[in-house]
Amino acid sequence: MGALTKLRVNGAVRETDAPEGTSLLEVLRNDLDLTGTKYGGGEGMCGACTVLLDGVAVRSCITPISAVGDGAVETIEGCEIDNHLSVVQQAFADQGAMQCGYCVPGMVMSATALLRKNPKATDKEIIEHMDGNVCRCCGYPQMLKAIKSALGAGQ
Amino acid sequence: MSLIEITRRQLLKALGGGFLVAVLPAWAIARLQRGQQAPQTVDAWLHISATGEVTVLTGKVEVGQNARTSVTQAVAEELRVAASSVKVVMGDTDLVPFDRGTFGSQTTPQMIPQIRRAAATMREALVDMAAERLSVARSSLVAADGVVTGCGGSLTYGELAAGAKITKAIPREVALTPVSDWKVMGTAVAKVGAYEMVNGAHKFASDMMVEGMLWAKVLRSPSIGAKIGTVDVSKAQAMVGVRVVRDGEFVAVAAPSLRLATAARDAITAEWVETSKVSTGDLPKLFAVPSTERVRYTCAYIAHAPLEPRAALAVWAGDKITVHTGTSRPFGVRTEVATALGIPEEKVRVIVPDTGSGYGGKHYGDAAVEAARISKAVGSPVKIVWTREEEFKFAYCRPGGVIDVDAKVEDGELQSWSHVNYNSGGAGLETPYRVAQKSERFQQFASPIRQGSYRALASTFNNFARESHMNALAREAKMDLLDFRLANLGDERMIAVLNACAEKFGWRTYSVEDGHGIGIACGTEKGSYVATAAEIAVKDNEIKVLRAVTAYECGKVLNPALLQLQIGGAVLQGLGGALWEAVEYKDGRCETSAFSSYRVPRYSDSPVLETVVLDRPDLPPAGAGETPIIAIAPAINGALFQAIGSQRNSLPLRLGLLP
Numbered sequence: 021m022g023a024l025t026k027l028r029v030n031g032a033v034r035e036t037d038a039p040e041g042t043s044l045l046e047v048l049r050n051d052l053d054l055t056g057t058k059y060g061g062g063e064g065m066c067g068a069c070t071v072l073l074d075g076v077a078v079r080s081c082i083t084p085i086s087a088v089g090d091g092a093v094e095t096i097e098g099c100e101i102d103n104h105l106s107v108v109q110q111a112f113a114d115q116g117a118m119q120c121g122y123c124v125p126g127m128v129m130s131a132t133a134l135l136r137k138n139p140k141a142t143d144k145e146i147i148e149h150m151d152g153n154v155c156r157c158c159g160y161p162q163m164l165k166a167i168k169s170a171l172g173a174g175q
Numbered sequence: 176m177s178l179i180e181i182t183r184r185q186l187l188k189a190l191g192g193g194f195l196v197a198v199l200p201a202w203a204i205a206r207l208q209r210g211q212q213a214p215q216t217v218d219a220w221l222h223i224s225a226t227g228e229v230t231v232l233t234g235k236v237e238v239g240q241n242a243r244t245s246v247t248q249a250v251a252e253e254l255r256v257a258a259s260s261v262k263v264v265m266g267d268t269d270l271v272p273f274d275r276g277t278f279g280s281q282t283t284p285q286m287i288p289q290i291r292r293a294a295a296t297m298r299e300a301l302v303d304m305a306a307e308r309l310s311v312a313r314s315s316l317v318a319a320d321g322v323v324t325g326c327g328g329s330l331t332y333g334e335l336a337a338g339a340k341i342t343k344a345i346p347r348e349v350a351l352t353p354v355s356d357w358k359v360m361g362t363a364v365a366k367v368g369a370y371e372m373v374n375g376a377h378k379f380a381s382d383m384m385v386e387g388m389l390w391a392k393v394l395r396s397p398s399i400g401a402k403i404g405t406v407d408v409s410k411a412q413a414m415v416g417v418r419v420v421r422d423g424e425f426v427a428v429a430a431p432s433l434r435l436a437t438a439a440r441d442a443i444t445a446e447w448v449e450t451s452k453v454s455t456g457d458l459p460k461l462f463a464v465p466s467t468e469r470v471r472y473t474c475a476y477i478a479h480a481p482l483e484p485r486a487a488l489a490v491w492a493g494d495k496i497t498v499h500t501g502t503s504r505p506f507g508v509r510t511e512v513a514t515a516l517g518i519p520e521e522k523v524r525v526i527v528p529d530t531g532s533g534y535g536g537k538h539y540g541d542a543a544v545e546a547a548r549i550s551k552a553v554g555s556p557v558k559i560v561w562t563r564e565e566e567f568k569f570a571y572c573r574p575g576g577v578i579d580v581d582a583k584v585e586d587g588e589l590q591s592w593s594h595v596n597y598n599s600g601g602a603g604l605e606t607p608y609r610v611a612q613k614s615e616r617f618q619q620f621a622s623p624i625r626q627g628s629y630r631a632l633a634s635t636f637n638n639f640a641r642e643s644h645m646n647a648l649a650r651e652a653k654m655d656l657l658d659f660r661l662a663n664l665g666d667e668r669m670i671a672v673l674n675a676c677a678e679k680f681g682w683r684t685y686s687v688e689d690g691h692g693i694g695i696a697c698g699t700e701k702g703s704y705v706a707t708a709a710e711i712a713v714k715d716n717e718i719k720v721l722r723a724v725t726a727y728e729c730g731k732v733l734n735p736a737l738l739q740l741q742i743g744g745a746v747l748q749g750l751g752g753a754l755w756e757a758v759e760y761k762d763g764r765c766e767t768s769a770f771s772s773y774r775v776p777r778y779s780d781s782p783v784l785e786t787v788v789l790d791r792p793d794l795p796p797a798g799a800g801e802t803p804i805i806a807i808a809p810a811i812n813g814a815l816f817q818a819i820g821s822q823r824n825s826l827p828l829r830l831g832l833l834p
């Protein structure tokens with residue numbers, strides 16, 4: 021058994037005995053049962069595993085837990101507060117911005133980071149920011165609409 | 176007692192009583208109406224509980240095509256209840272009737288009408304019961320919002336269901352709600368389950384875990400058909416908590432954590448006997464296609480690459496195994512698992528949670544069988560999730576292929592047409608154009624690379640070759656791409672779609688910049704029609720699609736918002752196959768292993784995307800998940816003529832690699 025690593029996830033302190041090189045994705049999903057964060061490829065190319073680390077979108081599959089330190093991790097499970105979806109979640113639901121839905125948590129987390137950093141983002145900036153998130157169902161137009169409406173609503 | 180009756184009684188027991196109706200396939204109803212014995216086939220079950228909950232049990236599954244939402248809408252419409260009060264149980268082989276699978280766009284044309292009929296029958300039966308209980312004429316009663324109401328009082332569906340004593344399928348003719356009266360169908364109902372998707376609560380098969388579960392990893396071969404020479408599992412075996420499973424060529428490990436399982440698998444050393452020389456560099460050579468004077472088109476093998484990889488969780492209870500997995504064929508997977516384990520099918524239950532897509536790529540139970548075998552060997556629940564690399568290397572591909580075309584045109588009219596497809600498939604082989612003399616043929620081939628179904632099957636390539644050839648013929652005849660097509664079409668539906676597309680695009684008056692080009696192409700498959708027009712720009716040897724307009728007609732439109740999504744998704748997905756996607760093999764080894772070596776469409780690749788939906792309330796609805804994918808590639812190809820002076824004869828369209 022390795023030493024325990026403490027992680028701050030969605031406002032709570034969680035512990036894991038995973039070795040420090042283990043990816044944040046694996047720890048979130050398999051050790052902490054936060055399976056809303058998805059695996060899509062494990063090499064930082066698809067964005068399915070996106071979470072926020074101190075408010076910044078990171079790919080948890082290529083982020084070892086040793087790199088997290090005492091940074092605040094936010095996952096899709098932390099977005100909904102008291103049964104109220106976040107602005108971005110609500111926008112995705114309202115716009116029906118999904119087909120199979122598998123990419124949606126990663127999309128929502130990336131868009132959430134954008135909303136906080138640059139709530140006045142232009143279309144071009146949104147596309148640039150979101151380009152690392154793959155939707156294999158190719159629901160991009162609808163998702164773009166959702167993100168735009170969330171940015172509008174968040175202002 | 177009939178088989179249906181036995182199942183019905185079992186189900187009623189499981190559901191705690193209530194009103195249960197069997198949804199029979201159309202042909203079974205026809206037989207009943209002719210007074211013949213009905214075959215023992217049920218398409219779905221429809222149930223109302225004593226508390227008024229409506230449940231549909233169907234063997235269809237939700238793989239991203241919104242089958243769940245369409246079924247919900249159909250039932251809500253005909254039963255006159257809110258969509259939110261309908262629960263759809265899908266793909267659980269212990270609860271739902273047998274189904275061949277959710278593919279080929281068959282849910283909408285075949286399943287939905289039957290479900291509607293059954294729901295309407297159920298509604299009328301409820302009115303009958305209410306008339307009897309209230310002792311009033313049935314014509315004075317109205318069913319709405321889950322209640323049958325008349326002047327003599329009202330009864331909820333639940334109250335009626337509690338006393339229901341119907342014991343057989345009701346084959347009577349009922350009137351379906353006419354399109355003009357639709358309140359739920361034909362409207363933009365939100366996707367059922369959207370909430371659990373946006374908050375991350377939905378458990379895909381890859382998310383499921385149970386107490387005491389082990390993670391498994393399989394030792395994979397390095398090349399096609401490679402056999403294990405020697406294998407040393409001692410290091411893995413020595414790791415605390417690791418179990419090694421060996422059964423002939425099948426070598427796997429199971430461990431309490433994914434990282435330990437992965438480390439154990441990596442600790443196994445094996446020497447492989449490799450024999451395959453298969454390469455995808457020269458497809459005609461791969462398929463041993465003779466050289467030809469005709470124009471030759473080729474198409475790469477491509478991967479479905481569903482974002483959720485293959486995954487399964489196998490759990491035993493006594494001598495029965497339950498496997499949770501994402502697939503379009505729950506009953507097919509049940510057979511696979513039973514066969515692999517050598518146990519009867521009744522001892523296997525397959526449950527399919529709504530799945531992270533498939534596009535035709537999840538017909539089989541690879542992960543399910545692996546999890547089941549390992550679980551049997553180690554005696555614990557076992558979970559397996561394929562990595563992206565495993566997906567690229569071991570999942571089946573959309574077939575690569577070669578098509579040779581020859582055609583003759585006189586005065587702008589097709590005189591003869593010949594089209595031979597090697598290996599890719601027969602779907603969409605037939606030309607929609609008028610031509611007196613034609614021969615169209617598909618030549619099968621035993622592909623050394625694992626291949627199978629894909630969204631729209633071979634229509635994508637057949638349509639690419641045909642429409643690209645039409646582009647070339649139009650150029651030769653010095654005719655406009657649109658005019659040449661219209662001059663050779665007779666099918667009104669195809670013409671309507673092409674015209675609608677051209678008009679929305681502004682084809683006749685488009686101003687095209689230098690280095691840009693426009694193209695238009697059409698196609699039909701599975702009773703639906705599509706045309707796409709595209710504007711492209713070529714820069715630094717890269718094709719960028721700036722705008723794409725797609726006109727689509729698939730009969731009566733059931734849910735316009737979801738249809739738009741499907742069309743947009745299909746066109747964009749088609750862009751990947753048109754421009755970049757190819758799974759490459761060299762000397763039997765797969766060289767594609769990650770999204771970094773397999774480019775798929777992203778946000779920045781999305782052109783301005785417009786769709787025109789031609790609603791035909793007079794025609795039956797056709798499925799919409801597939802056909803819109805087939806026109807984008809030849810439209811782009813046609814645009815290349817204008818942009819750089821020549822088109823390409825291969826999918827993907829690579830500018831640099833071809834003359």
Ligand code: FES
Pocket residue numbers: 058059060061062063064065066067068069070079080081082
């Ligand atoms: S799983 Fe992390 S980027 Fe794809």
Ligand code: FES
Pocket residue numbers: 118119120121122123124154155156157158159239482531532
């Ligand atoms: S909705 Fe299926 S991957 Fe995005």
